[in-house]
Amino acid sequence: GAVVSQHPSRVICKSGTSVKIECRSLDFQATTMFWYRQFPKQSLMLMATSNEGSKATYEQGVEKDKFLINHASLTLSTLTVTSAHPEDSSFYICSASLTVDQETQYFGPGTRLLVL
Amino acid sequence: DQQVKQNSPSLSVQEGRISILNCDYTNSMFDYFLWYKKYPAEGPTFLISISSIKDKNEDGRFTVFLNKSAKHLSLHIVPSQPGDSAVYFCAASDGAGSQGNLIFGKGTKLSVKP
Numbered sequence: 001g002a003v004v005s006q007h008p009s010r011v012i013c014k015s016g017t018s019v020k021i022e023c024r025s026l027d028f029q030a031t032t033m034f035w036y037r038q039f040p041k042q043s044l045m046l047m048a049t050s051n052e053g054s055k056a057t058y059e060q061g062v063e064k065d066k067f068l069i070n071h072a073s074l075t076l077s078t079l080t081v082t083s084a085h086p087e088d089s090s091f092y093i094c095s096a097s098l099t100v101d102q103e104t105q106y107f108g109p110g111t112r113l114l115v116l
Numbered sequence: 117d118q119q120v121k122q123n124s125p126s127l128s129v130q131e132g133r134i135s136i137l138n139c140d141y142t143n144s145m146f147d148y149f150l151w152y153k154k155y156p157a158e159g160p161t162f163l164i165s166i167s168s169i170k171d172k173n174e175d176g177r178f179t180v181f182l183n184k185s186a187k188h189l190s191l192h193i194v195p196s197q198p199g200d201s202a203v204y205f206c207a208a209s210d211g212a213g214s215q216g217n218l219i220f221g222k223g224t225k226l227s228v229k230p
Contacts, residue, residue, distance in 0.1 A: 002222060036159060038218060044152070046159030091217050104125075104203065105154070107220035 001027055004096050006108035013084055014116055021079045021111045023094030029074035030096035034105065035067075038091040050077050084115040119143050120208050122221035129228050135193040137224050139206030142187065148209035148216060151180060151191045153202045154223070160205055164191070196228045 003026040013019050023033055035047045048069050050056040056069035068080040077096075081088055091112050095105040121140045129135045139149075147168040152160035166173040166180045166189065173180050179192045193200055203223045209216035 034159070043162050044160055044218075093218065093220075095220075104223060104225070105160075106222055107205070109219060110217050112217055 002098070002106045003027055004030075004094065004106045004108040006092075006094055006111050008111060009109060010112045010114075012114045012116065015085055016083055019081045019084055019113060021081075021092055021094075021113075023077045023079070023096070023108050025075045025096040025098075025106070028096075028098050030077075030098055031074070032097045033071060033077040034095045034097070035069060035077075035079050036093045036095070038093060038110070044093070047079075081113065084113070086115045089113055089115045118222075119146075120206055120219050120221040122204075122206050122224050124224050125222070126225040126227070129196045129226065131198055131228055131230050132195045135191075135196045135200065135226055135228065137191040137193075137204050137206075137226065139189050139191075139221055140187060141189075141208050143208070143210070144187065146208040146210060146219075149180070149182060149189050150207045150209070150218070151178075152205040152207060152220075154205060155202050163204075193226075196226075198228045198230050201226055201228045 005024045007022045033050050036044045047062045048056045048058045050069045050071040052071045052074045058064045071077045091110050093110040094108045097105050119142050150165040151163045153163045154160040164175050164178050164180050166182050171182050182189045203225045205223045206221040207218045
């Protein structure tokens with residue numbers, strides 16, 4: 001149980017295009033979903049927290065106009081990287097929590113983005 | 117199919133004793149393993165890692181052991197402190213060394229009681 005999927009798993013795009021990444025909780029309803037970006041040496045940066053039906057809460061330093069998050073339902077959150085640039089190339093991971101205290105998070109398999 | 121498994125969702129330990137958190141994996145191509153610690157309302161932070169060419173890595177109170185033949189790794193915390201209470205995630209890198217994609221387990225909540 002508690003499976004989270006991400007689609008696509010890998011994407012290559014040209015600079016200036018937009019890329020949408022989907023995060024789905026397959027067998028549970030997630031109260032909250034989180035988006036992370038992996039940096040060198042495996043450090044994870046929390047980008048934003050999204051709750052269904054409300055605006056995402058972005059961490060300091062994350063451009064909300066560049067990383068658009070839409071939490072359309074209790075099982076789906078999307079991250080759109082707008083006007084992607086090579087420096088946006090990274091590994092993006094989502095996680096979902098089914099508890100209000102957000103202690104337990106179930107991670108998706110991640111999406112590798114390469115911007116040429 | 118879950119490739120990284122943490123079969124114990126929770127663990128309770130007395131302060132000063134050893135905490136042992138376990139993790140199993142299924143993919144023999146994994147060559148780098150990591151442990152993350154997560155406090156409530158915060159993102160996971162990197163704790164310690166181990167390459168598949170080693171069987172032990174130690175950093176202060178934290179030691180990670182890797183048993184490749186059993187596809188098993190464990191995190192030992194000794195002595196455990198109340199501040200260690202958190203959710204611990206095991207992660208594996210999918211075959212690209214320390215720069216590979218991360219695959220996470222579901223976490224183990226550790227409670228260290230004073």
